[in-house]
Amino acid sequence: MISQGLERRRGDRRQPPITVRPTYAHIDLAALVHNLGVVRRWVGPRCRVLAVVKADGYGHGAIEAARALVDAGAWGLAVSLVEEGVELRQAGIAAPVLVLGGVVPGSEDVIVHRSLTPVIWEREHVQRLASAVRRSGAPPAAVHLKIDTGMSRLGLLPSELGGLLDWLEGPDGGDLRLEGVMTHLACADDLDDPVSPQQIEIFREALGSLSARGIHPALRHVCNSAGLVRHPKAHFDMVRPGIALYGAASSPAVALEELSMAMSVHSRILGIRELPAGARVSYGHREELRRPSRLGIVPVGYADGYPRRMSGRAQVLVRGHRCRVLGNITMDVSMIDVSDLPDVRVGERVTLLGQQGRERLSVYELAAWSDEIPYEILCGISKRVPRR
Ligand SMILES: Cc1ncc(COP(=O)(O)O)c(C=O)c1O
Numbered sequence: 001m002i003s004q005g006l007e008r009r010r011g012d013r014r015q016p017p018i019t020v021r022p023t024y025a026h027i028d029l030a031a032l033v034h035n036l037g038v039v040r041r042w043v044g045p046r047c048r049v050l051a052v053v054k055a056d057g058y059g060h061g062a063i064e065a066a067r068a069l070v071d072a073g074a075w076g077l078a079v080s081l082v083e084e085g086v087e088l089r090q091a092g093i094a095a096p097v098l099v100l101g102g103v104v105p106g107s108e109d110v111i112v113h114r115s116l117t118p119v120i121w122e123r124e125h126v127q128r129l130a131s132a133v134r135r136s137g138a139p140p141a142a143v144h145l146k147i148d149t150g151m152s153r154l155g156l157l158p159s160e161l162g163g164l165l166d167w168l169e170g171p172d173g174g175d176l177r178l179e180g181v182m183t184h185l186a187c188a189d190d191l192d193d194p195v196s197p198q199q200i201e202i203f204r205e206a207l208g209s210l211s212a213r214g215i216h217p218a219l220r221h222v223c224n225s226a227g228l229v230r231h232p233k234a235h236f237d238m239v240r241p242g243i244a245l246y247g248a249a250s251s252p253a254v255a256l257e258e259l260s261m262a263m264s265v266h267s268r269i270l271g272i273r274e275l276p277a278g279a280r281v282s283y284g285h286r287e288e289l290r291r292p293s294r295l296g297i298v299p300v301g302y303a304d305g306y307p308r309r310m311s312g313r314a315q316v317l318v319r320g321h322r323c324r325v326l327g328n329i330t331m332d333v334s335m336i337d338v339s340d341l342p343d344v345r346v347g348e349r350v351t352l353l354g355q356q357g358r359e360r361l362s363v364y365e366l367a368a369w370s371d372e373i374p375y376e377i378l379c380g381i382s383k384r385v386p387r388r
Helices: 002-012 029-043 054-059 062-071 082-090 108-113 121-135 160-166 169-174 195-213 223-232 363-370 374-380
Strands: 024-027 050-054 075-078 098-101 117-120 142-145 177-181 217-219 264-268 272-273 293-296 313-319 321-326 335-337 349-356 358-362
Touching: 029 050, 029 062, 029 223, 050 062, 054 062, 054 082, 054 374, 062 075, 062 082, 075 082, 082 098, 082 108, 117 121, 117 177, 121 142, 121 160, 121 169, 121 177, 160 169, 160 195, 169 177, 169 374, 177 195, 217 223, 293 321, 313 335, 321 358, 363 374
Parallel strands: 050 075, 075 098, 098 117, 117 142, 142 177, 177 217
Antiparallel strands: 024 264, 264 349, 272 293, 293 335, 313 321, 313 349, 321 335, 349 358
16 A cells, blocks of 8 residues: 555655655754753853754754754854755855865855855965955855864965965955854864864964964854863854764763753664574674574664664664664664563564663764764764654
C-alpha cells in the first residue's frame, strides 16, 4: 500500500516528502536557545555572539538553528561557504552573516547582492570585492580582516598586515568597510595549552598596528567555544561559538556547565532474530555469539553517519538499558544484542545518541568509540536521517 501512496504523491508537489523509515534525529531548538543564554551570561552583556551555523548548523539544520539563535539574541551568524550564506538569505534571514571561507573567485557579486560579510586576508579579496561593489552601485561592503596568529590556515601573517592596509587605504578600500578584525585559536581545547596566550598577544599587537594607523574596527573577535570558556580576557567585542550552542564541546573538560545537547538520534527495531551460540554476525564475521542470542535489527548504518569504526565498541539504548552493537555496522543496518531484554519486540524504540530513561549515550562516548571528535559525530549524521 505504501507503494501506491508513493505513486500518487510522485506528481504532487504540495505533498510533504514521505518519511516512513523510523530512524530520525530529534533537534531540540529550545536547547539551542538555552545554550545561547548560557554563553551570553558567561561572556556578559557587552560581548556580542556570532553563532556559527556552518555545515548545516553542525548537522542540526542551519535555517532552523539560525532562526532560533537570532530570535534569541545572537548578533549574527557565521558560515563557511557563500552557498551557506545564500541559503540563510533565501530563507529570509536578515541578520549579519559572516562568510569565514573568504572571497572565492566568482563569489563576489553574490556576496554583494546578498549582503554577506566576507572574511578577507588577501589583496585579491579586496580587489575583486571592490569591483563587485562598484559594478552593483551598492554601498561599501562590510568585511572582517583575518590575521593568522598561529593556526596556519586562513588569514594573513602580522608581517603582511602593513601591505594589506596600504591596499585598503587605496582606491579599492573606499568600496569596503572594515567592520571587524579576527583571528582563530589553534589549541584552545587542549588542557595544556601554551599556544592561545601567545596567539592572543600577537592579535593584540596587530590591533596596536591598526590603531597606530587610525583604524579601529568595531568588532574584534577571537574565541570559539573552547576559547571563550578558557580565555575570558580574550572575549573582546564578540565571540564565535559553534559547538557550545549545540550543547557540546571538544571534551567535557572544556564544556560550559549547564549546556544541553540539542541533538538526539533514534530508531526502532525492524526485526528480531533468535540465533544459536556460535553464529557469526555481519560482514567479516568479526563477532561470534557466545550464547544463544536475541538480535534486534536496527535500520541505521554508516550511510546515516553512524560510524562504522564504532563496530565492536558501540552501544545503544533500549528500554533505558545499554545494548551492544554486534559485529560490523553495515551501510544501512546494525545488529544489537537484546538477549537480556526478552520482552523487547519489533517496533521498540532504540536510542543511538542521547537520553532514554535514566541512561544517556553522550556524544563524547560515540566520539571515543569511533576515534573521532564530537564535531564529526554531529556533522556526520547524514542528510538521509530526517531532522524532527
Ligand atoms: C573561524 C571559526 N570560528 C569559530 C568556530 C566555531 O568553533 P567551535 O565550534 O569550536 O565553537 C569555527 C569552527 O570551526 C571557526 O572555523
